[in-house]
Amino acid sequence: MLTIVPIPAFTDNYLWVIHDDANAIAIDPGDALPVIDYLAAHDLALSAILITHHHYDHVGGIGALKQWCGENIPVYAPETSNIKGRTHTADPTKMVSIAALGLDFKVLSLPGHTLDHIAFYSATHGLCFCGDVLFAGGCGRLREGTSLEAQHSLAQLRALPIETQIFCAHEYTLANLRFALIVEPNNVALKARIAVETQKRAENKPTLPTTIGLEIATNPFLRWDASEVKLAAERASSGTIDRNASPDEIFGAIRAWKDRF
């Protein structure tokens, strides 16, 4: 039986831990202390660290975690020169297998937010740890990649089974959904979702994980083929694209609008 826990860090990050009451995996430990506190409080041994991309709030705790649990801990990370402590390169050519927890992850290459960005996807368990590529109701800013790369990356996630649970690295949901409602004021599923997520935050509960199905229904960054999103993109681009624009152009116009929002 696996438990997946979001450990809050910084202002709005979630550092995810998967465990079976004995062994654990830490995903994107940007800060070591809250992860160590959790592992120690629950008497868990750390089996591996998984890293989705090189930003400090995802990698900052690797060194201290290795000091705490031993230098031999495997660290699976993308091939980027500035990830210190990586022991294994994670790329789509090979599975990441964590024997202690019986978990096998396929690595998805998802450039856009950064060029090195990857996600860890377990088809058997229906889990995807996607870092800053996809958020509940939103997506990561394009810090390094193009809108074409980012839209192709999001299309990969959109093609996962709809029940796949998505573990994002930030609690941005309510702000994202406020923007989504401006893009699609007539989206009934979106309005219903806003009520549900607002209630969760009022009770100080995480809105994550989300599912691919819920994101397909409510997240404008996965809805480049919805007519209301196309119209909004056309308006936001001041006429530089029209309704016949390609998915990446529609995505790009909505992303640029959100950046100004």
Ligand SMILES: [Zn+2]
């Ligand atoms: Zn990032």
